[in-house]
Structures are given as structure tokens and as C-alpha cells.
Amino acid sequence: MRKTDKVIALGLILGAIAFVIAAIGAAPAGAADYTTGFKAAKFLVEVKGIQDSQLHRTREADEACEASDFSIGREHLAFHTTKPIVVTAIDAPGGGFNPEFFAGRQLGVPTAATVDRSFTPVINAPRDPECGENGGADPGSEQVRPDCGRRKVRFPVNLQYGRTNHDGLLLSSGLTDERFYEECPSPASIESFPWLLVEDTAGKYIYAQLSQKELFDPDFRKWISIARGSRKVESADEWRRTTIRWEVSFTRIGR
Secondary structure, three states, X not given: OOHHHHHHHHHHHHHHHHHHHHHHHHOOOOOOEOOOOOEEEEEEEEEEEEEEEEEEEOEOOOOOOOOXXXXXXXXXXXXXXXXXXXXXXXXXXXXXXXXXXXXXXXXXXXXXXXXXXXXXOOEEOOOXXXXXXXXXXXXXXXXXXXXXXXXXEEOOEEEEEOOOOOOEEEEEEOOOOOOOOOOOOOOOHHHOOOOOOOEOOOOXXXXXXXXXXXXXXXXXXXXEEEEEEEEEEEOOOEEEEEEEEEEEEEXXXXX
């Protein structure tokens, strides 16, 4: 997801929202309108999803004395809220900006995640005896031990409406760096953990549909929205594929 898409609404209304958040604490649960023209509503929110990524390298040796590489990498990510959390949706006057979602006083939704990552190196050395050993390994070097496997991590996610699809919810990762694996390659760059897939192969955003009008209508009580998508990236020497499915449920608190 483009960085500007992730922060544009917050950047435009952050100053005005500050005092609205303070007012929420004193307002009745589920209160929908304020004299400032802002709309706010509280919900119990649950999020869960799975993401699978694969990497297949297809590097044929260009020269007789080069090695080929047909290594395979896989990753499975599963995440969920451990219990429903209270989220406040705040809409600016006149509907000029998309609503923002706050969990307590913070943007984002905390989830618990399990990551399973594997990597199988399949490197074929040259067989031509004329190639020699190309120097071989450094006798003083230590063998690198792969640290693939399962990790249980805290995984914050960002929930927001799209800039062009105003009834489409987007989910993105709240993590921005890789801290859990040092010697186990990521199978799909920014399309695998610690990232979530947000664009499909055609470059279109992966949405879960939820009408903003219904979200702030007190007569609507509960929604479950589902998103699915996939992205495949190919180059001359490898291909990567990631699929994702996630869902979010909103249950209104009060009116």
C-alpha cells in the first residue's frame, strides 16, 4: 500500500480529531453525533485472516562453471484478535474525509499471529571437473544455521477505508521491519510477513465491502465483511505468489 494512502485521512484531520476523542470518553456509549458536526460510533470489532506465500527460484546456470538455484520458500501467516476490542469510528463533518478507526486512543487493531516459514535450498554445483572448486568455503568460516520455523508474535493491523472506494475497507500491517527471522529468507518481499498483501496481480486494492452510510446508521447492528485476493510476481529467475483472506466483524455498542 502506498504510504500516502495509509496516512492521508489521519494527516488531514488529526488536529480536529484530538478534542473529539476526548469528548468520546464523556459521551454515552454509541453516541453518533456531536455539535461539532463530527459523527462517532462505537463497535466491538474482531479481525482474523490467513496469508500464504510461496517462492520458487529458477536460476539456470548461464555458464558451465556457475551453479543453478531452484530453491523453494513457503510461509503461512494466521492472525486474529484474541477477544473483541472496542473501536471508535469518527467521521468528519460533511463526509469530506473517510472515517478513522481508533482502538482506545490509538489507530490500529492489535492481533496475535502465528508465522510458519520454511526455506529449502536446491543449489546444483557445476559438474564439469574443469571448473574446479571455485575456491570452496573459507576454512575459518562458520556454517550459517537457518532459523526457519514457527513464531508467535504480536501483530498490529491497520483498518481503514479506501480513498477511491469509499465503501471498501483495507487492512494493512502495522509492522514495518523484519525482526523475527535472520537466516530464513522472506518468500515474497513486501507481499509476505511482516507485510500483508493489499494489492492483487492487476495492482487493484483488495477490499472488504462495508457501506459507510450503514456504519453510522444506528438501525444497523452488525456486519461481517470478507476480503480475498492474490498476487503473482514473475521474473527471469523466480516467481512469487501470495494469497490472502481476511474478515472483520463490527457489532454496534448502544446507538
